[in-house]
Amino acid sequence: xxxxxxxxxxxxxxxxxxxxxxxxxxxxxxxxxxxxxxxxxxxxxxxxxxxxxxxxxxxxxxxxxxxxxxxxxxxxxxxxxxxxxxxxxxxxxxxxxxxxxxxxxxxxxxxxxxxxxxxxxxxxxxxxxxxxxxxxxxxxxxxxxxxxxxxxxxxxxxxxxxxxxxxxxxxxxxxxxxxxxxxxxxxxxxxxxxxxxxxxxxxxxxxxxxxxxxxxxxxxxxxxxxxxxxxxxxxxxxxxxxxxxxxxxxxxxxxxxxxxxxxxxxxxxxxxxxxxxxxxxxxxxxxxxxxxxxxxxxxxxxxxxxxxxxxxxxxxxxxxxxxxxxxxxxxxxxxxxxxxxxxxxxxxxxxxxxxxxxxxxxxxxxxxxxxxxxxxxxxxxxxxxxxxxxxxxxxxxxxxxxxxxxxxxxxxxxxxxxxxxxxxxxxxxxxxxxxxxxxxxxxxxxxxxxxxxxxxxxxxxxxxxxxxxxxxxxxxxxxxxxxxxxxxxxxxxxxx
Amino acid sequence: xxxxxxxxxxxxxxxxxxxxxxxxxxxxxxxxxxxxxxxxxxxxxxxxxxxxxxxxxxxxxxxxxxxxxxxxxxxxxxxxxxxxxxxxxxxxxxxxxxxxxxxxxxxxxxxxxxxxxxxxxxxxxxxxxxxxxxxxxxxxxxxxxxxxxxxxxxxxxxxxxxxxxxxxxxxxxxxxxxxxxxxxxxxxxxxxxxxxxxxxxxxxxxxxxxxxxxxxxxxxxxxxxxxxxxxxxxxxxxxxxxxxxxxxxxxxxxxx
Ligand SMILES: Nc1ncnc2c1ncn2[C@@H]1O[C@H](COP(=O)(O)OP(=O)(O)O)[C@@H](O)[C@H]1O
Ligand SMILES: [Mg+2]
Numbered sequence: 001x002x003x004x005x006x007x008x009x010x011x012x013x014x015x016x017x018x019x020x021x022x023x024x025x026x027x028x029x030x031x032x033x034x035x036x037x038x039x040x041x042x043x044x045x046x047x048x049x050x051x052x053x054x055x056x057x058x059x060x061x062x063x064x065x066x067x068x069x070x071x072x073x074x075x076x077x078x079x080x081x082x083x084x085x086x087x088x089x090x091x092x093x094x095x096x097x098x099x100x101x102x103x104x105x106x107x108x109x110x111x112x113x114x115x116x117x118x119x120x121x122x123x124x125x126x127x128x129x130x131x132x133x134x135x136x137x138x139x140x141x142x143x144x145x146x147x148x149x150x151x152x153x154x155x156x157x158x159x160x161x162x163x164x165x166x167x168x169x170x171x172x173x174x175x176x177x178x179x180x181x182x183x184x185x186x187x188x189x190x191x192x193x194x195x196x197x198x199x200x201x202x203x204x205x206x207x208x209x210x211x212x213x214x215x216x217x218x219x220x221x222x223x224x225x226x227x228x229x230x231x232x233x234x235x236x237x238x239x240x241x242x243x244x245x246x247x248x249x250x251x252x253x254x255x256x257x258x259x260x261x262x263x264x265x266x267x268x269x270x271x272x273x274x275x276x277x278x279x280x281x282x283x284x285x286x287x288x289x290x291x292x293x294x295x296x297x298x299x300x301x302x303x304x305x306x307x308x309x310x311x312x313x314x315x316x317x318x319x320x321x322x323x324x325x326x327x328x329x330x331x332x333x334x335x336x337x338x339x340x341x342x343x344x345x346x347x348x349x350x351x352x353x354x355x356x357x358x359x360x361x362x363x364x365x366x367x368x369x370x371x372x373x374x375x376x377x378x379x380x381x382x383x384x385x386x387x388x389x390x391x392x393x394x395x396x397x398x399x400x401x402x403x404x405x406x407x408x409x410x411x412x413x414x415x416x417x418x419x420x421x422x423x424x425x426x427x428x429x430x431x432x433x434x435x436x437x438x439x440x441x442x443x444x445x446x447x448x449x450x451x452x453x454x455x456x457x458x459x460x461x462x463x464x465x466x467x468x469x470x471x472x473x474x475x476x477x478x479x480x481x482x483x484x485x486x487x488x489x490x491x492x493x494x495x496x
Numbered sequence: 497x498x499x500x501x502x503x504x505x506x507x508x509x510x511x512x513x514x515x516x517x518x519x520x521x522x523x524x525x526x527x528x529x530x531x532x533x534x535x536x537x538x539x540x541x542x543x544x545x546x547x548x549x550x551x552x553x554x555x556x557x558x559x560x561x562x563x564x565x566x567x568x569x570x571x572x573x574x575x576x577x578x579x580x581x582x583x584x585x586x587x588x589x590x591x592x593x594x595x596x597x598x599x600x601x602x603x604x605x606x607x608x609x610x611x612x613x614x615x616x617x618x619x620x621x622x623x624x625x626x627x628x629x630x631x632x633x634x635x636x637x638x639x640x641x642x643x644x645x646x647x648x649x650x651x652x653x654x655x656x657x658x659x660x661x662x663x664x665x666x667x668x669x670x671x672x673x674x675x676x677x678x679x680x681x682x683x684x685x686x687x688x689x690x691x692x693x694x695x696x697x698x699x700x701x702x703x704x705x706x707x708x709x710x711x712x713x714x715x716x717x718x719x720x721x722x723x724x725x726x727x728x729x730x731x732x733x734x735x736x737x738x739x740x741x742x743x744x745x746x747x748x749x750x751x752x
Binding site (some may be wrong): 452462 | 551552553554555574575576578579580584585587590591592593594595596597600601604605606608609612644661665
């Protein structure tokens, strides 16, 4: 079945309220009192039974944060955030920690089932639940993070047999303290920016991945983030280390209930790629975007950075951003190793009153480093979207190359799309190419499609998916289909 | 006997710089099932406008008159409903859809109308078989199916792609708006064959053309001459020959 048909059916089923992930799970929670202070940080650290060094690290980050101000250069508008009016820790009351799936609260399992996230290894392995006409999915290992804690991580045994560590970061702190201590904050320092400092002070959980020398991770890894609790921020931290000649493909997804209030999500992701290592990091970001009047939705203020430390290493970011009321996010690559490669493929969709300011930074340090940026921006409704990208060639980056392509597609005439490229070149032999286009879905195109029998939704879906093709093909196969559906659903009601 | 298409006193205008500009000024036209009719008329007389209004383009305001198609009020239907009901328009200027794979577009369209008509959708294999047969008849290369819809197509390729879509969508009434313009003799013959292959008691066509040659291939049942937004004369195939020989001058005088 072509994706578009599925999509159409999906959209029909959804009717008017298109955010189908907006339900709330009723579960007993352990919640820290509102407010951000040393007390809160000590409480988080104690709940997680952390070593002293990590508490010190958190407190130092907090001190740094107190001296910083929120960045204001992004093209986004929102009322001041009261950082004291939120909870910084919320966890299902059952004791967190390693456990088998049978020990996980059934209410949580049902939640992930409803979200379509497979947590049952057996069903997946046996491939029993494959509906007719659909291809069997390859197994994907999942780390499920619910509010502040990881509630389940699948396929850990299979992975550890291959030498791969895939665990909640809070566990990694306990089980692999040397690795965590060595790499935590080594790519995004605790005081890097306002939100990174905030995250460093109060981060609760997230995923830790370590792929040792020469190992190709035997399956896709993914983390699924879910915000459920009210008035709670989510501050997850992901750390992925891939050693010489090793490789991994990692995907993150996220959703949240529909609420009238805004909720803050400030994550930090750090990637480290050694010699000849490859990291493919894909995101399908689907936080609750707020309603059609702009009420509610997640503030998605995220710092993601990858360090290509070794020669010929490669880090590839692919993101499909459809959710959040506000997105502030610039996944970046530090291309240090000689001949290392950075890639950024992005689709950012905004509809109704959503705002997105997103892009990338490619910092070329080593010789012969290469980067590619393909950014597709789609704006509909009264939304506003900005691509902001930096390409910097440092003096030693001889023969470095960058190619950037930024395309904007406007739907309707009340939305905005902007492209803000920053280029700094301090090496004469480096080459930078930049191309940009802006287009609209024209009346002619809509009429042509409808004359051929397509509904307006189908027509927009086809045109948008065509526009994003070059990015969608970078996603792992099974997620590409999801992403196509998501694109169409997020643009629902944008025409006609 | 019921007419397939019946247009009565159709007036339509368009907003031109804030003022309504009347283009169709009382069109009357009847097409019975199974017939091929031709409309001829000088540039700017409203032929494309008529085809757009019939297909449901929203920019045009229908100010009076009526159109029934298979007994239904055509003007009350959305463009995609008209397509599902069996109305097809081969555009004078086919529209480009960058990034949209031509085969995928065609299959999505075919299955959309099949669904609306209560027919089973074509699966990938069934579709491929049907489309292969159709492209072969039209001497089209498979390569055109892999490209983006109409992007970088030559004029002739675009027209052939329209005929391919028509063949696959199995319309009851096809309006071909100057599909023969700008085609070389060979392409013209192929396009004409494409239309002829569809001829059946369940298929009618309204062919807008300036050229006798296409009509020679098709053998139309009736010819209508349009001038200044009206059908000013209707007759048999001999009318087309008269226009070919004398031009539109005498008809324009009638319309004035
Ligand atoms: N969108 C439009 N805006 C203004 N005038 C238009 C528009 N579309 C058509 N017209 C005018 O209507 C008249 C008929 O056009 P058209 O239907 O394209 O004629 P034909 O197809 O017979 O050559 C012409 O004078 C043309 O300029
Ligand atoms: Mg015309």
